[in-house]
Amino acid sequence: MVKEKVPSNTQRGTVFVPERLKFFDRTKDFAVLATDDNGQPYASLITYAFTPDFRKVIFATPRNTRKYKNILSAGYVALLIDNRSNTQKDIMDTEAITVTGTVKPVRKGTARRELASIYLKKHPELKDFVKASSTVLVVLEIIQCVHVGKFQTVSVWDCHNP
Numbered sequence: 001m002v003k004e005k006v007p008s009n010t011q012r013g014t015v016f017v018p019e020r021l022k023f024f025d026r027t028k029d030f031a032v033l034a035t036d037d038n039g040q041p042y043a044s045l046i047t048y049a050f051t052p053d054f055r056k057v058i059f060a061t062p063r064n065t066r067k068y069k070n071i072l073s074a075g076y077v078a079l080l081i082d083n084r085s086n087t088q089k090d091i092m093d094t095e096a097i098t099v100t101g102t103v104k105p106v107r108k109g110t111a112r113r114e115l116a117s118i119y120l121k122k123h124p125e126l127k128d129f130v131k132a133s134s135t136v137l138v139v140l141e142i143i144q145c146v147h148v149g150k151f152q153t154v155s156v157w158d159c160h161n162p
C-alpha cells in the first residue's frame, strides 16, 4: 500500500544529481537508450558505465544495430536509468534519471583503452563482446541530467553549468 499522498503536479527538487548518478552506477547495470530513428523515437536496453568524473557514459554496441545507425546519423541521445522494482511501493520510492547528451564512437587508441577498461571493470562478463571487431565503443558526453523522485519531484543538473 502507498502511505504518502501521490502528488498530482510536478515540484522542483533539490537533489544533488551527481550523487545519485554515483549511486546508480554502483547499483544498476542497465539503462534504456533513446535514439532518433529518422524522426521516430527508438528505445533499446543497454549496459552502461559512467566515467569517474560523471561527465560521460560509456556503452558498447554491435556496428550493425539500428541504435548504432541512429547514433551516427543524429548524434544526440537520451538515456533513462532507474531503480524500479515493479511493486506498488515503487510509486513514491523509485528514482529515475534521464541523461541527455551527444554520442560518438570512440576510435582505437589510448582513450578507447581507458574507456574500455572503465566499462569492463563494471562489466567484466562483457570482455569478449567489447573486444569483438564487430563491436563499437560509444561515449555519451552528458549535457543534462533530470532526476525524478517522490513521483513528481524533479531536479535538474546541467553538466556544463552545474
Ligand SMILES: Cc1cc2nc3c(=O)[nH]c(=O)nc-3n(C[C@H](O)[C@H](O)[C@H](O)COP(=O)(O)O)c2cc1C
Residues within 6 Å of the ligand: 030, 044, 045, 046, 047, 048, 059, 060, 061, 062, 064, 065, 066, 067, 068
Ligand atoms: C540485459 C540486456 C542488456 C543489453 N545490453 C546491450 C548493450 O550494452 N549494447 C547493445 O548494443 N545491445 C544490448 N542489448 C541488446 C539490445 O537491447 C538490442 O536488442 C540489440 O542490440 C539489437 O539492437 P537494435 O534494436 O538497435 O538493432 C542488451 C539486451 C539485454 C536483454
